Amino acid sequence: MSDKGQYILQTQGLTKEFKGFTAVDDVNLNVKRHQIHALIGPNGAGKTTVFNLLTKFLQPTRGKITFNGRDITSAKSAEIARMGVIRSFQISAVFPHMTARENVRVALQRELGTSFHFWRSVKTLNALNARAEELLTSVGLERFADVVVADMSYGRKRALEIATTLAMEPELMLLDEPTQGMGREDVELITQLIRKVSAGRTILMVEHNLGVVSTLCDTITVLQRGAILTEGDYATVSADPRVKEAYMGKAA
Amino acid sequence: MNSKIGYLIAIALLLTAPLVIYPVFLMKLLCFALFASAFNLILGYGGLLSFGHAAFFGGAAYVTGHALKVWGLPTELGILTGTAAAGILGLLIGMIAIRRQGIYFAMITLAMAQMVYFLFISAPFTGGENGLQGVPRGTALGIVDLQNDMNMYYFVLVIFGLAYFLISRTVNSPFGQVLSAIRDNEARATSLGYDVDKYKLLAFVLSSTLAGLAGSTKTVVFQLASLTDAHWHMSGEVVLMTLLGGLGTIVGPSVGAGIIIALQNYLASGPLAAWVPVVLGLIFVACVLAFRRGVVGELREFLKKSF
Numbered sequence: 001m002s003d004k005g006q007y008i009l010q011t012q013g014l015t016k017e018f019k020g021f022t023a024v025d026d027v028n029l030n031v032k033r034h035q036i037h038a039l040i041g042p043n044g045a046g047k048t049t050v051f052n053l054l055t056k057f058l059q060p061t062r063g064k065i066t067f068n069g070r071d072i073t074s075a076k077s078a079e080i081a082r083m084g085v086i087r088s089f090q091i092s093a094v095f096p097h098m099t100a101r102e103n104v105r106v107a108l109q110r111e112l113g114t115s116f117h118f119w120r121s122v123k124t125l126n127a128l129n130a131r132a133e134e135l136l137t138s139v140g141l142e143r144f145a146d147v148v149v150a151d152m153s154y155g156r157k158r159a160l161e162i163a164t165t166l167a168m169e170p171e172l173m174l175l176d177e178p179t180q181g182m183g184r185e186d187v188e189l190i191t192q193l194i195r196k197v198s199a200g201r202t203i204l205m206v207e208h209n210l211g212v213v214s215t216l217c218d219t220i221t222v223l224q225r226g227a228i229l230t231e232g233d234y235a236t237v238s239a240d241p242r243v244k245e246a247y248m249g250k251a252a
Numbered sequence: 253m254n255s256k257i258g259y260l261i262a263i264a265l266l267l268t269a270p271l272v273i274y275p276v277f278l279m280k281l282l283c284f285a286l287f288a289s290a291f292n293l294i295l296g297y298g299g300l301l302s303f304g305h306a307a308f309f310g311g312a313a314y315v316t317g318h319a320l321k322v323w324g325l326p327t328e329l330g331i332l333t334g335t336a337a338a339g340i341l342g343l344l345i346g347m348i349a350i351r352r353q354g355i356y357f358a359m360i361t362l363a364m365a366q367m368v369y370f371l372f373i374s375a376p377f378t379g380g381e382n383g384l385q386g387v388p389r390g391t392a393l394g395i396v397d398l399q400n401d402m403n404m405y406y407f408v409l410v411i412f413g414l415a416y417f418l419i420s421r422t423v424n425s426p427f428g429q430v431l432s433a434i435r436d437n438e439a440r441a442t443s444l445g446y447d448v449d450k451y452k453l454l455a456f457v458l459s460s461t462l463a464g465l466a467g468s469t470k471t472v473v474f475q476l477a478s479l480t481d482a483h484w485h486m487s488g489e490v491v492l493m494t495l496l497g498g499l500g501t502i503v504g505p506s507v508g509a510g511i512i513i514a515l516q517n518y519l520a521s522g523p524l525a526a527w528v529p530v531v532l533g534l535i536f537v538a539c540v541l542a543f544r545r546g547v548v549g550e551l552r553e554f555l556k557k558s559f
Contacts, residue, residue, distance in 0.1 A: 055443065057439065057442075076447075077442045077443065078442050078445050078446055078447045078448070079445075081442070081443050081444060081445035082445040086443060086444070087443050088443075089439065089440065089443075093437055093439070093440040093443070094436075094437065094440070095432065095433045095436035095437055095440070095441075096436055096437075097432060097435075097436050098429075098432060098433065098436065102429065105429070106429055106430065106433045106441075106444065107444050109426055109429065109430070110444070110445055110446070112426070114426045115426050115427060115429075115430050115446070115451075116426075116427055116450075116451070116454060117425060117426050117427055118421070118422040118425045118427040118428065118454070118458065119418075119421060119422075119425065120425050120426055120427075121421070121424065121425065122424045122425055122426065122428065122429060124426065125426055125429065164444070168444060168445065
């Protein structure tokens, strides 16, 4: 691990311009290995755009992205996923018409190398069931393996999403507002879950809930109007008057 | 278990049907049931509305007609040639269309299919407005005379059975799992490392190949390949059949095809002959407004609620 350096993910001068509007402006992000790193900022600061650039759902206008020292600026989304960078989305990213077990299995089945085999029975995937159920258990969904996901609660969908992401054995997880739209109980549940799965992994997350950020995250980067405002641990960042101003508006 | 009993009953009915019902009508029904099932693979399971499937149906019909009539190939080989041609055409059209979604995908497939149609109008080997007539049915395996309608029926039934099995297997395969994941949430499937375009392309090629098999078989049954097969009306009709029967259900498209073909046939000989398109149009409207899951989809939902 150490030969890959201290940083798992770095961006240099990352910029995204839409017609006449700079959504992400010269962002230099350094994500340390085995940390939970938060990306916060007011609405429209460009947090999700940064995620989309990192996973190549959007093409950066300028700048460079390196993962484990390797330039991935021109790699495709699916390629980046196969390298071990797995993202989640703001709305729960599940496959609603499949069961919870099938959801996790879809992430596992690529390693069998039979994903193009249309002549093979789906039963050949049963070999993965034990591993899928293990993952479901790790997020507390063992009783829901056979439930069609559309019928599950929002909190459970988000937990399932994490189980599916874990199935990919990601080195770096990108979580886009994992607690958005949740009640307090679910927030607590997901926070614990994130802490649990962060062992041996790196997590970069966009989060609005500062309570979650303060308990979970080692490093916090504050974005404002597409550019980095400040960076540091929670105590440093929350004491910064510019951060307060960005969130609350100018003090009178 | 229940579906096993259902399939056994269906097989028994299909085996005995020609004793009661005119076999040519049954063969037409099977060809269109296969066409709609193949179409359902890309619309129902791939989530892509192709508006150009007539190109594969009609294209295969012409190639098989030409192979049997001019080249004098054996029947099976003629059908395979037409089917393969549809698969290659599907690969070409698919490579262009698959990157687009929704209405753009439908428009590109329609435009490509119209190109194919115009090609068939102009090309000398299609016989223009007259079509390819008098295509010989030949024999099955060199022994069974297919000129006999009963023999021909069982030949078509075997083709239908094999293709139907392949379609239901495809849906219930590792590939089918990825396909339904892509249909449910394409961005998530990408973020799990799947190159979604490749999977969609394979689904499209399978769908067009099997649509071609339906067209080739139809040519042998009616000994005719005509412009009707490749016209965009045909693309629309197969959408109607699939929606009416039940999108994304395995048997739905066959049921839908059965209803449409039966209506066309029986209405055409009755007092409503001139009104067939209107009747079909009304059914379509009723289907879209009132029972969107289609006949089989609604039935399944009803059974789920009642038991």
